[in-house]
Amino acid sequence: MIEIQNVSKSYGKKQPLNRVSLTIPEGEVFGLLGPNGAGKSTLLSILATISVQDQGTAQIGGLDSKKQKKQVRRKIGYVPQDVALWEQNTVKENMTIFGRLSKSKATKDELKKLCSDVKLEDQWNEKVSSLSGGMKRKLNIAAALIHDPDILLMDEPTVGIDLQSKLEINQLVKRLAQDGKTIVYTTHDLNEIVTLFDRIGVLKNGAFSFVGTASEAEERYSSDKGSDWVYAMLQ
Ligand SMILES: Nc1ncnc2c1ncn2[C@@H]1O[C@H](COP(=O)(O)OP(=O)(O)O)[C@@H](O)[C@H]1O
């Protein structure tokens, strides 16, 4: 579903991505890991057609991220690292605006259903500025799903929010995967690293130092002394 080949991206002297390659099959939940500044957001923004790579290709559902931006955008939902909402408007108004922006024909009931899928049904008429951080995150996710994308790109969707919202987002991701959606998700959360993903990939010094399942990672990085494999993997 996603085919990244030799993608490089530099900002001045910094090169967060240096010939990165990765294939993600349809229906996979892929955990994108790595230290701050490793290039996780850069890679997601290239897949979301917001940034353009200097070299290499990224294919999304067989479409080229550089040459077929519009078609790619119809296939992907993007949840950016920083919440982007209209604070002075209600949940309902935000969903309506996002619906128009994505040229979706979703009805009011369908928009409401998306909000109830993320447990925001009671906030439908509330102003966004009055919502908690977790609720705002969930609204941003509901907004990214309006045009029913095949692929969901989620950049640190559970950082700094309450545990209940976090678990609701985790449950939603599992349901979406069951529906056949492909999900790329960045996180620093230990529990998510171990339990949420079909495969994880660690970006480090411009490239993937590991790609595989959590149990493969555990096998590779556990020492006889029983050291913490997640810590060893991220080193
Ligand atoms: N628009 C930009 N202009 C200049 N440097 C950037 C820009 N976006 C990201 N960077 C730099 O690229 C590197 C990777 O950033 P980013 O992709 O945000 O990492 P991550 O999401 O893994 O924390 C960092 O060193 C960051 O400072």
Ligand SMILES: [Mg+2]
């Ligand atoms: Mg980031």
